Amino acid sequence: MTRRGRGAHVQIDALSHRYRRGSGPVLADVSLEIAPGSRVALIGRSGCGKSTLLHLIAGLATPTLGAIHIDGRRVTGPDPSRVVMFQEPCLLPWLTAARNVGLGLSFLGRREGRKEKIAALLDLVGLSAFADRNAQDLSGGQQQRVALARALAVEPDLLMLDEPFSALDALTRAALQRDVRAIAERLGLTLILVTHDIAEAVALCDRAVVLAGEPGRIVADLTFDLPADRSPLDPRFAEARARLYAALAGDLAPPEAATEASPPTPSVRPVPVERSFSHA
Amino acid sequence: MTALALPAAARPAPLALRRGAMRVVLIAAGLGVIGLAWWLGAAAVAANPRTSAFADFAPGPTFARFWLMLASGEAWAMTAPSLNRILHGLAIAIAIGVPVGILIGASPSVRTATNLPFQILRMVSPLAWMPIAVLAFRSWDEAIIFLIAVAAVWPVLFATAAGYRRINPAWLRMSRNLGARPPHLLWFVILPAILPDVLTGIRLAVGIAWVVLVPAEFLGVTSGLGYAINDARDTLEYDRLAATVLLIGLIGFALDLLCQEAQARASWIREP
Ligand SMILES: Nc1ncnc2c1ncn2[C@@H]1O[C@H](COP(=O)(O)OP(=O)(O)OP(=O)(O)O)[C@@H](O)[C@H]1O
Numbered sequence: 001m002t003r004r005g006r007g008a009h010v011q012i013d014a015l016s017h018r019y020r021r022g023s024g025p026v027l028a029d030v031s032l033e034i035a036p037g038s039r040v041a042l043i044g045r046s047g048c049g050k051s052t053l054l055h056l057i058a059g060l061a062t063p064t065l066g067a068i069h070i071d072g073r074r075v076t077g078p079d080p081s082r083v084v085m086f087q088e089p090c091l092l093p094w095l096t097a098a099r100n101v102g103l104g105l106s107f108l109g110r111r112e113g114r115k116e117k118i119a120a121l122l123d124l125v126g127l128s129a130f131a132d133r134n135a136q137d138l139s140g141g142q143q144q145r146v147a148l149a150r151a152l153a154v155e156p157d158l159l160m161l162d163e164p165f166s167a168l169d170a171l172t173r174a175a176l177q178r179d180v181r182a183i184a185e186r187l188g189l190t191l192i193l194v195t196h197d198i199a200e201a202v203a204l205c206d207r208a209v210v211l212a213g214e215p216g217r218i219v220a221d222l223t224f225d226l227p228a229d230r231s232p233l234d235p236r237f238a239e240a241r242a243r244l245y246a247a248l249a250g251d252l253a254p255p256e257a258a259t260e261a262s263p264p265t266p267s268v269r270p271v272p273v274e275r276s277f278s279h280a
Numbered sequence: 281m282t283a284l285a286l287p288a289a290a291r292p293a294p295l296a297l298r299r300g301a302m303r304v305v306l307i308a309a310g311l312g313v314i315g316l317a318w319w320l321g322a323a324a325v326a327a328n329p330r331t332s333a334f335a336d337f338a339p340g341p342t343f344a345r346f347w348l349m350l351a352s353g354e355a356w357a358m359t360a361p362s363l364n365r366i367l368h369g370l371a372i373a374i375a376i377g378v379p380v381g382i383l384i385g386a387s388p389s390v391r392t393a394t395n396l397p398f399q400i401l402r403m404v405s406p407l408a409w410m411p412i413a414v415l416a417f418r419s420w421d422e423a424i425i426f427l428i429a430v431a432a433v434w435p436v437l438f439a440t441a442a443g444y445r446r447i448n449p450a451w452l453r454m455s456r457n458l459g460a461r462p463p464h465l466l467w468f469v470i471l472p473a474i475l476p477d478v479l480t481g482i483r484l485a486v487g488i489a490w491v492v493l494v495p496a497e498f499l500g501v502t503s504g505l506g507y508a509i510n511d512a513r514d515t516l517e518y519d520r521l522a523a524t525v526l527l528i529g530l531i532g533f534a535l536d537l538l539c540q541e542a543q544a545r546a547s548w549i550r551e552p
């Protein structure tokens with residue numbers, strides 16, 4: 001709770017994107033506002049454009065149409081204040097784990113406290129014993145954790161995690177989810193999490209945005225009001241999961257069928273927001 | 281009491297040891313065959329009255345002269361200028377070959393534009409540039425360094441361009457994401473990524489440059505290994521000539537070992 005208020009304010013306006021002129025659009029008319037310090041899950045089926053959206057927010061590609069503003073400034077290129085942890089860990093294979101973690105610090109020319117910082121981050125992701133090991137000699141899950149530590153090292157205002165824990169076992173995954181949530185909360189940073197895991201979305205985030213279709217559009221936008229500890233035993237946790245599941249199922253089935261299929265409680269139906277379907 | 285009590289010598293030697301012994305035997309056999317051929321050739325030359333003047337090519341006089349050259353410092357005195365020229369020529373080849381190779385690797389249009397001229401130039405023997413080099417440079421030394429650089433630049437350039445393909449575009453994207461600017465990309469991603477290939481190119485270049493050096497030193501200069509060969513021929517000291525040939529081979533071999541060692545240390549690529 002020491003450094004609140006560092007989170008980025010993300011505004012996405014009528015964003016459409018195609019990778020090549022003449023090829024079909026990947027994202028169509030996506031508008032989204034993310035409040036500073038909030039944690040948003042981005043969910044949708046494979047290929048609906050989640051990674052693309054993160055790359056656009058990071059400034060690694062320029063949207064074909066529409067604009068992205070962070071804290072009121074238009075995104076025109078990459079910036080270490082908004083960092084994506086990519087779907088692939090993408091470590092530099094000639095460096096050790098520790099040097100991979102310190103990569104962003106090298107770019108920023110931050111030397112003071114560098115060693116301690118790297119050590120603390122490796123400790124956080126449970127890899128202190130692997131600091132001097134070559135990145136190629138780490139398991140897939142260990143590589144993911146190094147990539148997470150590397151992203152955290154540059155202290156971004158906006159952290160985007162693209163299926164960050166996909167290669168981890170359930171226990172390590174749960175521990176890291178807790179840690180990421182704690183870090184995001186402590187630093188007050190804005191978090192966007194792409195995941196296929198409904199429980200993970202509910203455990204880490206306060207809000208879930210569902211993308212669907214080709215091109216991808218926002219089809220549902222849900223908020224969860226859960227206590228901080230997020231105990232999976234809490235009935236509200238189960239209820240939030242059910243709501244998110246129903247929203248996703250709505251993407252699978254025609255809308256009326258989805259309504260039928262959704263659980264009986266009215267509150268678990270997808271929450272349509274003003275933007276959903278409005279451009280369809 | 282039976283198997284354990286066997287004396288050590290009766291047990292089969294460990295596999296690694298036997299392999300090592302086999303290696304030593306094979307290496308000795310290879311050297312022995314070459315030495316024998318040399319000795320037989322020299323004996324035939326000595327037996328023939330028309331060629332007996334060249335009898336000093338034989339292993340005996342050659343090694344005697346070789347030790348003498350080493351002991352007197354003559355060997356080092358003729359090698360130092362040659363090494364100096366090689367190093368200068370290689371430095372120029374690397375200074376040109378690596379940046380141009382990166383450009384070719386990074387830009388398809390540069391690749392297309394340079395492909396034809398470079399492929400043609402590459403096939404020209406460096407020695408064909410000799411008359412031009414002599415005209416263009418004031419000193420013989422500069423002309424020789426130019427010839428070595430011309431010979432060495434191509435392997436460095438093509439190996440660098442090929443090494444660029446090893447760069448995963450995701451590494452560059454990830455680095456830009458973390459705040460890397462172009463100089464960072466060059467220093468932290470591109471150069472380390474292509475280093476193993478650049479070293480392969482340099483190793484090839486060293487081999488070619490060493491071969492080109494001797495004929496290049498036939499010209500003008502009064503120092504170096506090539507000059508020593510010519511000089512020994514003119515003074516009819518065939519033991520000195522053969523000893524110099526031996527010296528050239530040994531130093532070339534040592535240079536290649538150095539390159540191999542550098543390659544082994546710098547390579548991050550795992551054999552599958
Ligand atoms: N570099 C590219 N060039 C052309 N098309 C691309 C490129 N990258 C992705 N696509 C296409 O864009 C669409 C969205 O891809 P994206 O990677 O954003 O999906 P995703 O939602 O992250 O999927 P997943 O859950 O499988 O990671 C896909 O149809 C994909 O084929």
Ligand SMILES: [Mg+2]
Pocket residue numbers: 050051052087162
């Ligand atoms: Mg993806």
